[in-house]
Structure formats: structure tokens, C-alpha cells
Amino acid sequence: MERVKLEFPEADILHRHPLSVRITDMNYGRHLGHDAVVSLMHEARVHALAARSLAEGDMAGYPCVAADLAVQYQAESRWPEALEVDTAIPAPGRRAIAVYHRIRRLADDRPVATARINLMLVDPATGRPVAVPDLVRERLAGAS
Numbered sequence: 001m002e003r004v005k006l007e008f009p010e011a012d013i014l015h016r017h018p019l020s021v022r023i024t025d026m027n028y029g030r031h032l033g034h035d036a037v038v039s040l041m042h043e044a045r046v047h048a049l050a051a052r053s054l055a056e057g058d059m060a061g062y063p064c065v066a067a068d069l070a071v072q073y074q075a076e077s078r079w080p081e082a083l084e085v086d087t088a089i090p091a092p093g094r095r096a097i098a099v100y101h102r103i104r105r106l107a108d109d110r111p112v113a114t115a116r117i118n119l120m121l122v123d124p125a126t127g128r129p130v131a132v133p134d135l136v137r138e139r140l141a142g143a144s
Contacts, residue, residue, distance in 0.1 A: 006072050006114045008102045012088040014140070015048035018106075021079045031076040037113050038069070041101040044085035045117075048099075052139040060133035062121035067096060071115040075105065082106040089140050092132040096120055097140070 019040050027033030049055060057063050077083065088100040097119045103112040120129045
């Protein structure tokens, strides 16, 4: 099967968040593990949304859930390397918000991983997806 490269949307970067590899992030291969990569991206995403006065649990009255996640690895990272996570969010679709993350090693600016997560907002009463509210669109575009 041919691998399709995730293209990181540079023009849509909203936030950069510094992190470091913790000793508990290391896997049996003695490098940053997949579960830790997902956790580091989640941490960066929460900060990126907060910088736009949004929260995963309350996006204009709706919580968001992960619909899917794709992660591609470009390099290994080890404890205690300093990292930076770039978060980019292009204009949302009707019912989904694509969030891109790129984790870079600060020492050499080399990408460690690139990911895309599609978030859906759900009605808490029914659990069904809803359209992305205008307020969320405005805040992601930079208006507040």
C-alpha cells in the first residue's frame, strides 16, 4: 500500500507550544512512543484552543470528539529533548474541524511527527454531530 504524505498547512498555524520529552514518554525502543505523541499533541491542541477562547468540552455549547487521527513519523525523539508543537487549523468544514500538528525538535528544527485529527462537535443530549457554530469559526479565524 502506498503511503500518502500528510501536508502540513503552514499558512493556517494558530499556535506554537513548547514541550519536552519526559522519561515516561519513552517506549521499549528507547524513543518517544506513539501514545506519548498523541498525548503531547492533545496538550498542544488544548493550549491552541484556549488561546482562541475555546475548550474541547465547550465549543460554543458543544463538546468535541475525535472522529479520526492520522500520524506520520519523520524522526525519533528521546528524553530530555525540547520540542515545539505547531498547531494549524484551516477553515472548518460544515461538520468537522481538521486540526494539524507538527512536532519539531528544537535542537535541529527537524520534524518528529505530523498529524491530522478531525474533530466533530456533538449535541450533548443526543450524541449526534452538529454543524460547526459561527462563533467557533470566528474564533478559529482570529476574530473574538
